[in-house]
Amino acid sequence: MADTAGSGHRRVITLISSLISLSLSIRVFAGKWQLIRSRLEELCSAFVAGDSTSLSSEIPEVTGTVEECHELARRCLDLSYSGKLLMQSDLDVTLGKLEAHVKKLSEIFKKRVSMHGYAVVVSRPGFGACKDDMRFYLRDLMTRMKVGDLGIRKQALMNLHEVVVEDDKYVKLVVEASEFVHLLVDFLGCDEVEIVEEAAKVVSVVAGFDYYKGVLVGAGVIGPLIRILECGSEMGKIAAVRCLCRLTENSDNAWSVSAHGGVTVLLRICESGECKGELIGPACGVLRNLCGVEEIKRFMVEEGVVSTFVKLVRSKDEVVQVSSIELIQNIASGDELVRQMVVREGGVRVLLRVLDPLWTCSSKSREVVMRAIENLCFSSSSCVNLLLSYGFVDQLMYYVRNGEVSIQELGLKVAFRLCEASEEAKKALGDAGFMAELVKFLNAESFEVREMAAEALSSMVTVAKNRKRFVQDDQNITLLLQLLDPGEGNSGNKKLLISILMSLTSCNSGRKKIVSSGYAKNIERLAEAEVSSDAKRLVRKLSTNRFRSMLSGIWHS
Incomplete structure (x- = not known):
């Protein structure tokens, strides 16, 4: 008897799988066949997850329905049916039978799980498995998510998260099964914290693929994600905000987040300092994506975004600090009114505090600050004067002299911007001893x-x-x-070097030292080789009556 049940169990699984494959080739009544195929997949998963003994009473009826359906599939494929209305009616009847079977098997499955606390688990296909085996495994996971108790649903979601992280092909198969996506979205709104957390982690992985973002948004994922941010668990919030950060990389989704009240929720999270960098970092990322929409940016400014993030720059958490600086930079970029607000809120002083060598801070934070200062502080003379009054030149000098290569280069760039800004800035750099440091870099490899x-x-x-x-x-x-x-390298710098020497000829001591140097003849060589018209001008500048005899003695010796 057991052998008979076992063979019947195997036969029905084979029949259903064969019918699913056959149905994919049918081009008529596409909507009906999509519904039928979905029910067949649920049946197949239920039989795979169950055992022949507990399901033996259902096998004959299910087999009969599947055989009837197989005949309908053949007629649709061959276009050999007598009329569309009659075939449509036959398909509706078959669909009703399949739904009744699914409901009955679901009840058996639930009863068995509640009695025994376990179910047969389909093994995960090995690496490189065919798509049919992968779909089979996913259908089993879906069945467990639908009919299992809390523990089984959680484990199924964990298994799903594991496969979508490790193999992109599973992500594609999940998205292709629209019922799967809607089930995950439904889980985001359920009352069971553990299910919400696991579902959010899976959705976050799917959101990492540009092609599938529209599917998630179309399934209504944004509303539940924002509700998780409002009242979910810590782990749920972290997964939800990471997902939103990925979804809003597409600016088309910004309005949907705003429409669900997401901006206010995200600002509230950042104001509270909740979960530190794990939550605030990606929350800043979402807000940074949203501020690309001018109307949303204005709302953020009205809601106090500048004040909130100037305060967060003081955080000792690197992720929070860096994310805050980058958001301030983004929101003030190209907007003079917001930039002035940053200054009024003490933003410049806070940024310079990060650069204080005595303050414990990461190199990354300091590099981000240096870029922010370059982008924010050179659009007005008042802001440059503020930098000078706060001792920024001394800080700049410290990092150009002692910093790592990356921050040295940033420091040089900012120093050049300061030189362009005002005469006072040039004097301040000179007083700080900056020229001696610049000379050292004239022979750098880069x-x-x-x-x-x-x-x-x-x-x-x-x-x-x-x-x-x-x-x-x-x-x-x-x-x-x-x-x-x-004969030396660095030919690209020669024009600038000659420009420096031209300026130095404006003072007597400078001219004297140039013409008396043992290397002064290099200027004449450049001029004679007609490599540089600037070199010729410099020769003429040096060849005044006062220095002519000296030059003659040096350059022609």
């Missing part, structure tokens, strides 16, 4: 670093006080002239 150093120095020596300070050190002019050797 072309960009050499260029920035030369540009900054060229700008600084236009100030008389800086010129006098520069020429006091004989080594400065010697290095400049050495770098002008036509």
Whole structure:
């Protein structure tokens, strides 16, 4: 008897699987066959998850219905039915029978689980398995999610999360089964915390694929995710906000988040400092994505986003700090009114505090601050003066002299921007000893670093006080002239180097040191080789009556 039940159990699974495959080729009554196929998949999962003994009483009826359905499929495939209305009626009857079977098997499954607390588990297909085996496994997981108790549903969701993380093909199969997506969205709104958390983790993985974001949004995922942020568990909130961060990378979804009250909820989370960087970091990411929509950005500003995130820059959590700085930078970018608000709220002082060498802070935070200062603080003279009054030049000097390579380069870039900003800034940089540091970078390996150093120095020596300070050190002019050797590299910098020397000829001591240097003939070589018209102008500048005899003795010796 057991063998008979076992063979019947195997036969019905084979019949259903064969019918599912056959139905995929049918081109008529597509809507009806999609519903039928969905019920067949549920039946198949139920038989796979069950055992022949507990389901033996249902096997004959299910087999009969499946055989009838198989005949209908053949007639639809061959277009051999007598009339559309009659076939449509036959399909409706069959669909009703299949739904009744699914309901009956679901009740048996639930009863068995409540009595025994376990069910046969379909093994996960091995790596490289065919799509049919993968679909079979997913159908089994779906059945467990639908009819299992809390423990079984949670385990099924955990197994689902595991496979979608490890293999993108499972993500595609989940999305193709619209019922699967809707089931996950339904779980986000259920009362069982553990189910919400696991479902949110799966949805977050699916949201990481651009092609599937529209499917999730179309299934209504955004509303439940925001409700989780309002009143869910800590783990649920973290998964939900990560999912929203991925979904809002597409700006089309920004309005949907706003319409569900998401902006206010996210700002409230950030104000509370809840869950530190795990939650606030991606929350900042969502807000950063949303502020690309001007109307939403205005609402955020009215709701106090600037004040909130200026305070969060003080956080000792690197993720919170970096995310806050980046959001401030994004929201103020190209918006003078918001930039002024950042200044009024003490944003510049807070940013400079992060750069304080005595303050414990990560290199990443300092690099982000340096970029933020470059983007926010050079649009007005008042903001530049604020930087100078807060001692920013001394901080800049510290990082250019002692910082890691990445922050040194950022420091050089900001120094150049300061040089462009005002005469006062150039004087402040000169007073801080910046020129000596810039000279060291003129011979750096990186072309960009050499260029920035030369540009900054060229700008600084236009100030008389800086010129006098520069020429006091004989080594400065010697290095400049050495770098002008036509046989040396760094040819891209020669125009800037000559520009620096031209400025230095404005003072007598500068001219004297240039013409008396053993490397002064490099200027004449450049001029004679017609490599640089600037070199010729410099020669003419140096060839005044006063220095002609000296030049003649040096350059033609």
